[in-house]
Amino acid sequence: MKLSSPALERNLQQHVRRELRPSPLLWRDYRQHRARWWKRNRNFRGVLGSVYILAVLFCLAVSSRRSFVLLAVVALYASGTALLRCATYCSRVVRGYDRAVLVALPVLDDDYLRHESLSFFRSWAGALAVFLAAYGIYAILYGNLRQDLGAVLVAAVLQTLSGLCIGAAVLVNSPKWNLASAVVPLYGLMIACLFLPEDAQRFLWSATLIMPAGWVAHGFAALAGNADSAEKFWLVPAFIVSAALPFALRRLRLRLVSELESPDGAFAAIFALDEEQEQAPLLNAVGSGQPLVRGVQLARELKGTVWKRLGWIERVIGVLLTDREKVVAEFMLSNELGAWSKKLRIAAVITITGTAITFISPSLPPWLFFVPMLIAALIAAPVLGGSWPGFKGSMAYDLAPPSYACFPISYGEISRVMLKTNLIRALTWAPLALVYAAALAHRSGYSLEYGSGVGLEIVLILMAVQPAIVAGHFSSGTNDTKQINVQVISFFGFGLILLIIMVTAVSMMFIVPTLLVQAVAIAVVFAMSLMGWAVYKVLFERGRIDLLFPARTQ
Amino acid sequence: MRISVESLSKRYGRVHALDDVTLTIEPGQILSLLGVNGAGKTTLLRCLSGVVSGSGSISYDGEKFTRGNMNLRRKIAFLPDFPIAFPHYTVLRHIGMVLRLYEADDPAIEPRVLELLRGFDLLPLVDTPMSKLSRGQAYKTALAGLLAVDAELLLLDEPFASGMDPNGITFLKREARAAASRGHTVIYSTQILDIAETLSDCLLIIERGRVRYYASLSELQGTASRQEGNSVLEQLFEKLRSIPQ
Numbered sequence: 001m002k003l004s005s006p007a008l009e010r011n012l013q014q015h016v017r018r019e020l021r022p023s024p025l026l027w028r029d030y031r032q033h034r035a036r037w038w039k040r041n042r043n044f045r046g047v048l049g050s051v052y053i054l055a056v057l058f059c060l061a062v063s064s065r066r067s068f069v070l071l072a073v074v075a076l077y078a079s080g081t082a083l084l085r086c087a088t089y090c091s092r093v094v095r096g097y098d099r100a101v102l103v104a105l106p107v108l109d110d111d112y113l114r115h116e117s118l119s120f121f122r123s124w125a126g127a128l129a130v131f132l133a134a135y136g137i138y139a140i141l142y143g144n145l146r147q148d149l150g151a152v153l154v155a156a157v158l159q160t161l162s163g164l165c166i167g168a169a170v171l172v173n174s175p176k177w178n179l180a181s182a183v184v185p186l187y188g189l190m191i192a193c194l195f196l197p198e199d200a201q202r203f204l205w206s207a208t209l210i211m212p213a214g215w216v217a218h219g220f221a222a223l224a225g226n227a228d229s230a231e232k233f234w235l236v237p238a239f240i241v242s243a244a245l246p247f248a249l250r251r252l253r254l255r256l257v258s259e260l261e262s263p264d265g266a267f268a269a270i271f272a273l274d275e276e277q278e279q280a281p282l283l284n285a286v287g288s289g290q291p292l293v294r295g296v297q298l299a300r301e302l303k304g305t306v307w308k309r310l311g312w313i314e315r316v317i318g319v320l321l322t323d324r325e326k327v328v329a330e331f332m333l334s335n336e337l338g339a340w341s342k343k344l345r346i347a348a349v350i351t352i353t354g355t356a357i358t359f360i361s362p363s364l365p366p367w368l369f370f371v372p373m374l375i376a377a378l379i380a381a382p383v384l385g386g387s388w389p390g391f392k393g394s395m396a397y398d399l400a401p402p403s404y405a406c407f408p409i410s411y412g413e414i415s416r417v418m419l420k421t422n423l424i425r426a427l428t429w430a431p432l433a434l435v436y437a438a439a440l441a442h443r444s445g446y447s448l449e450y451g452s453g454v455g456l457e458i459v460l461i462l463m464a465v466q467p468a469i470v471a472g473h474f475s476s477g478t479n480d481t482k483q484i485n486v487q488v489i490s491f492f493g494f495g496l497i498l499l500i501i502m503v504t505a506v507s508m509m510f511i512v513p514t515l516l517v518q519a520v521a522i523a524v525v526f527a528m529s530l531m532g533w534a535v536y537k538v539l540f541e542r543g544r545i546d547l548l549f550p551a552r553t554q
Numbered sequence: 555m556r557i558s559v560e561s562l563s564k565r566y567g568r569v570h571a572l573d574d575v576t577l578t579i580e581p582g583q584i585l586s587l588l589g590v591n592g593a594g595k596t597t598l599l600r601c602l603s604g605v606v607s608g609s610g611s612i613s614y615d616g617e618k619f620t621r622g623n624m625n626l627r628r629k630i631a632f633l634p635d636f637p638i639a640f641p642h643y644t645v646l647r648h649i650g651m652v653l654r655l656y657e658a659d660d661p662a663i664e665p666r667v668l669e670l671l672r673g674f675d676l677l678p679l680v681d682t683p684m685s686k687l688s689r690g691q692a693y694k695t696a697l698a699g700l701l702a703v704d705a706e707l708l709l710l711d712e713p714f715a716s717g718m719d720p721n722g723i724t725f726l727k728r729e730a731r732a733a734a735s736r737g738h739t740v741i742y743s744t745q746i747l748d749i750a751e752t753l754s755d756c757l758l759i760i761e762r763g764r765v766r767y768y769a770s771l772s773e774l775q776g777t778a779s780r781q782e783g784n785s786v787l788e789q790l791f792e793k794l795r796s797i798p799q
Contacts, residue, residue: 005650005659012646015668016680029678033686035644100638104605105655106627 054130055203058137067142067226069215072193072205074134078213079166080186081127086167086182089120090252094254094259102180109260113253124160131156135220143224150316151223155216158235161242162212168248172255195368209234212241228291307392311341313428320420328409329417332390344428347380351432373436381429381462382422383468390414391477402477405547411474411540418470423463430459457509457518464526465502467533474536480545487544491535500530555581555629555706555739556615557602563595564763566610571597573763579741579756581706582616584735587743587756588787593772594763595743602741603632614707628656635712636695645676645695646649648684649782652699658677663702670698673725690717697722701729708733710742714749727753747787757787761796766794 020026024042026135054077062070093116096217102112116279135155139148208214213516219235220226229425307318307326321329330337354372377383390404441451475481480488505528539545564572571594579585579589587595600606604621612619619626639648649667653659671677674694684692693716700708713726730753731741744750750757757774759767767790775786786790 001650002654004647005654008653008659008661008664009646009650011664012667013680015664016671016677017670019668020677026678030681033679033682035681035683037687041656097638097640101640102655104603104632104634104638105652106624106630107655108622108624306632440743 001107001115003115018316049066051130056357058134062137062141066198067138068199068205068221069193069201070134070138070141072201072208072220073190074131074138075208075211075213075217076186076190076193078127078163078216079211080183081188082163082167082213083170083186084183085120085123085127086164086252089116090171092116092257093256097154109257113256113260115318117253119345124164127163128156128160131159138220138356139224142226148224151220154235155220155223157220157243158238159213159216160247162216162238165245165248166212168245168252172248172251175279181217203267213236234236310338312425313340313344314338317424317427319423320424321408321417325413325420328413329421331407331409332388332404332414334389336387336389340425340428344380344425344432347376347429347432350376350379351436355436355439358443365532366444369440373433376436377429380425380432382425382466382469383462385418385466385473386422386425387474388418401547402549405477411537414474415467415470415537418473419466422466422469426459426463426466430456433459453513460522461506461509464522465529467526467530468498468502471533471536474540476541477547477549479548483545487539487542491539494535495532496542498532502528555571557707558611558613559602559610559745560613562598562601562605562608562610562612564594564601570763572601575610575760575763575765577765579739580735581739582737583739583755583759584730584753585741585756586737586750587679587741587758587760588745588747588750588791589743589760595760596711596762598604598760599632599711599741599743600780602707603630603709605632619677629706630709631656631700631703632709633693633700633711633713635716636689637686637692639692639696641683642733643684644681644794645671645684645687646680647697649699649702652696653702656703656705658703666704666728667698667702673729674698674722675719685738688717688769690722693718694722697726698778699734701783704733704738708738708742710741712744713742716745747785747791751787753786761794763781 017030020030036251058070093113096116098116099112132152135152136145139145139152145152155393189204193201196204208217215238218227218231219233219238222229222232224236260405307314310318317329317340318326351374354369354376357372358369391402434452437455438448438451441454442448480491502525505524509518509521559575559577559579563570571596575594575598579706587598589595597606597608601608602612604619604627606623614626614629617623617626621627642649650659653663653667654771671680674697676691676694676698679687679691684695687695693713697710697713708730710728714723718726730742733740734755751771754771756770757767758765774790787792
């Protein structure tokens with residue numbers, strides 16, 4: 001199935017251009033709206049990005065000077081990419097954008113499936129190229145490329161075919177399994193493998209044998225003469241798995257065909273929103289107690305005493321907010337309301353685990369100890385201001401306004417809600433920050449008191465920058481970086497000065513760690529942050545910026 | 555194309571979106587689909603296009619319609635109220651894709667495509683990606699593609715609430731009338747009674763998934779008493795509202 005008609009399009013384009021050229025007005029319109037070539041090749045940019053990340057990983061693996069690390073990275077990447085590609089393919093076929101576009105056009109399910117499968121196999125050709133490059137680099141560095149060329153080809157092809165087969169088999173046999181739960185650890189291990197001690201790397205290399213991708217990698221290592229020659233027999237089961245590929249693909253295809261044929265499966269998923277909107281009044285009419293639109297449900301539930309029924313952080317914040325501010329908070333948070341207490345509990349578990357590891361673990365790269373703290377902070381503290389769905393827009397063409405812009409809610413009201421909420425969230429996270437900072441200080445050879453002090457400074461800085469973060473949230477839903485006028489340029493110039501002052505103040509807190517300097521620095525950071533928020537408020541309320549941002553079209 | 559719908563029902567979970575709909579639509583007509591929000595208008599259009607399937611049967615010129623019947627599907631053009639397109643496709647690429655899928659990408663169609671682009675004021679936008687178009691422009695692009703196909707049955711969901719400009723609406727009305735005069739059928743849903751009254755040959759009112767009223771406009775105008783200030787359709791809706799189904 002071809003989705004374009006190049007000759008016809010080219011002819012039509014020439015006709016149109018000939019017709020428009022005599023009219024300067026229409027010709028200018030045409031030139032203004034015409035897409036630039038680099039904007040038409042978004043896939044190309046995505047591929048470049050992926051190749052760049054993989055290249056960095058392979059360079060790191062090569063620089064470790066341990067031959068098996070590169071192969072372990074390849075095996076983990078191959079397993080992860082097999083699951084990810086197959087899962088993406090399945091969800092795209094059944095519920096993807098292509099399906100939504102083509103479902104109303106005269107396209108046979110078979111043709112559609114063939115079209116999607118072709119693009120799927122093309123993406124696997126990219127994976128094959130990555131495997132060829134990886135095994136080729138290995139042969140150059142740790143073997144003899146000319147001698148090992150055959151082994152490189154065999155390994156890359158087996159890696160591709162066995163990966164495809166395993167991905168398809170997993171999806172056929174466990175269609176409801178959340179593949180992200182498997183893919184994320186595989187990719188995580190792939191990165192962690194580069195920084196682990198040698199013993200742990202060797203263990204991970206052996207552990208890759210639980211996956212067919214590991215069989216290929218071990219077999220290739222033996223073929224290249226860098227492992228026990230008996231290990232080359234691992235290629236036999238990999239070959240058997242690869243040979244089962246037609247069978248696995250046929251099973252997968254049957255599953256997809258049955259899903260596509262189901263009248264209420266794929267179609268309901270694609271048009272879910274429309275149907276919900278269409279049915280809502282009917283549901284009410286038949287007396288269903290479960291409205292379909294989540295926002296409606298929330299709005300109904302959040303009347304009166306509902307804040308008292310939420311978690312303890314929500315209850316504290318509920319006391320601080322006025323009735324009007326509660327309404328604003330409910331709107332801006334949508335379905336995120338009620339998650340703060342739960343997030344703090346998760347962060348507490350991560351912090352306690354991380355603290356224990358920091359105290360008792362053997363030698364590991366120092367940066368690894370900061371990771372749990374960072375994760376806990378991102379979960380529980382308003383590091384980036386928190387998640388506020390009210391700032392997001394809806395699916396639309398062209399430019400879309402953020403949700404709050406369509407309702408009579410002021411900059412000040414939203415800011416007050418966010419500031420009160422974020423200050424309480426920062427305070428509730430503070431004990432965790434202090435404990436973990438003390439543990440990190442202990443690990444680094446400093447006193448516990450020193451660590452707690454640094455932790456406290458971090459909490460105070462986080463609280464002081466909140467006004468600027470709030471302004472940043474407003475900015476994310478505007479075209480302020482694209483609509484250039486005198487006021488906007490002046491604001492960004494002023495904002496840059498404020499930022500420099502804030503960075504200087506924060507630096508002084510750590511360079512001159514006296515109580516007076518620290519207190520003054522925090523006050524300066526807060527004052528600059530507040531000034532930035534206030535100046536943006538003036539721009540915002542005087543209408544110097546548009547509340548529009550590029551719409552989410554997919 | 556003669557359309558026969560026999561006992562068509564469609565359920566979404568517990569909700570009857572369409573409930574035992576039976577009707578026949580003669581070729582060469584413009585049919586206006588009316589009804590309150592959630593009555594089942596969109597579902598009926600989706601069933602007629604094959605996007606969703608319900609129980610019962612739909613036949614076109616006596617031939618039973620299924621989603622897999624490509625010969626029939628190439629005779630039907632369906633445009634949802636929110637046209638879905640590949641955002642990175644340009645206007646021309648989108649139209650090219652539609653023509654290709656309808657197997658109508660013949661060089662002889664070029665003058666017709668140009669005429670439609672001209673009629674919808676889309677000429678300066680031909681190389682613009684769909685994601686950069688306004689809702690009305692995107693709707694006009696999708697419409698231009700489908701009108702170029704010249705399908706025997708044109709199904710349009712809320713075309714007059716699609717954000718199209720007055721020129722686009724006028725052009726669409728002219729194209730709909732021209733299609734009907736060629737023996738093609740146009741079925742569209744709308745909430746605007748004035749348009750339904752001036753554009754349509756037939757009216758189909760749906761309520762809670764059932765056909766509440768189905769007659770030609772001339773028949774309705776013949777039976778209705780002229781009241782000052784109220785159009786014939788407004789009177790009909792008021793009357794239907796006062797009588798429970």
